[in-house]
Amino acid sequence: MALSRLLLLCMVASEVWDAETRPIDFVCDGESRRAMNAVADLETAxxxxxGLTTLSLPVQLPCIKVHKASWENKSHQEKRGDIVASLGLLIEGVKVARALSQPGCVSSLLQRLEHSISNYLxxxxxxELSQGPVESPVLSCVPQSTQSLTTVLWxxxxxxxxxxxxxxxxxADKCTPQ
Structure with a gap:
């Protein structure tokens, strides 16, 4: 079982490596994005x-709700800034929770989650986005917090x-047909 997980991790890491080398490939290749999404593996883990799903410290959760009209009115830079701020908030909470957790299953899972978030960041x-000025990452709402690892993953x-x-x-318009 451990060997199969290691093999799966190597396969995902190779996909992530390809996506990290050219971020536009991440945008243009849905298969790479699906392979990079480790949430199902983390939920299985x-x-x-x-049953150890409660963290010793609450983790702040990013805003996930989107008001479609206001989202569509944002520039690509603003959208990216919102997502980067959300991922940044989440990774900081995961780092703190991991530092305070005992070695073992939860600690390992938090480490994998931290790595996954880091890849997206x-x-x-x-x-590269050409539209608009560079935006500082800004959260789109007041974050909530939870001690439930299940809620963090969700x-x-x-x-x-x-x-x-x-x-x-x-x-998608930045992608060239092949």
Whole structure:
């Protein structure tokens, strides 16, 4: 079982490496994005943690709801700034929770989550956007917090399958047909 997880991790890492080398490939290749999304694997790993789903410290959650009209009125830079701020808030909370957790299943899962968030941050910060001035990352709402690792994973999943995918759809015109 451990060997199969290691093999899966290597496969995902190779996909992430390809996506990280050219951030526009992340936008243009839906298969790479799906391979990079580690939430299902993290949820499976969480089930293997024998019910240890409560963190010792609350983690602030990013805003995942999108008001479609106001989202569409934002520039690509503003959308990216919103997502980067959301991922940044989440990764900071995960780092603190991981530092305070005992070694073991939850700590390992938090480390994997931190790595996954870090990959998305790397891609987004290196993604070239030509529209508008550079925007500082800004959260779109007041963050909530939770001690539930299940809720943290669900929120992360909604962030990357919601706001991030909406941004990717908006950037699809940058892709060249092959």
């Amino acid at each position: 969480l089930r293997d943690c024998d 790397h891609i987004l910060t290196h993604l 929120t992360y999943s909604r962030l990357i399958s919601g706001k991030l995918e909406w941004l990717v759809v908006n950037l």
